[in-house]
Amino acid sequence: MDEEKAPAPLASGEGGPERRLLGGGGGGGAALTAAKKCSGPSKVDYSALMTCYHGSEGMSLLEQASDVWKKSGYGSVPHTNVQGKSFNADYPTLSKALCKAGSTAKDCQKLAWQ
16 A cells, blocks of 8 residues: 555544554654655565555554553653653753763763762
């Protein structure tokens, strides 16, 4: 199947996973385009990937991913944890958390909170 024929995204209230999980663009378009570009260099059979994506196995995997996401309690991507604590993914917040946790990155040597 073509990426142009990707299934429409399911609405949140329809009881199923949202295909948005696969690329953020609704219907998986961005992810399917990326998959097509990456399939050759990574030696992944693109037609087998599309068969999975458009078939019952693809839907089952999306349902499983949706369940894991819902149980996580996270509401954003990327979501970052440092030593089990949640932090915003912006540079100042995350770098401070990493440095305080003992990172030996060069930036940590320059920062006052080290």
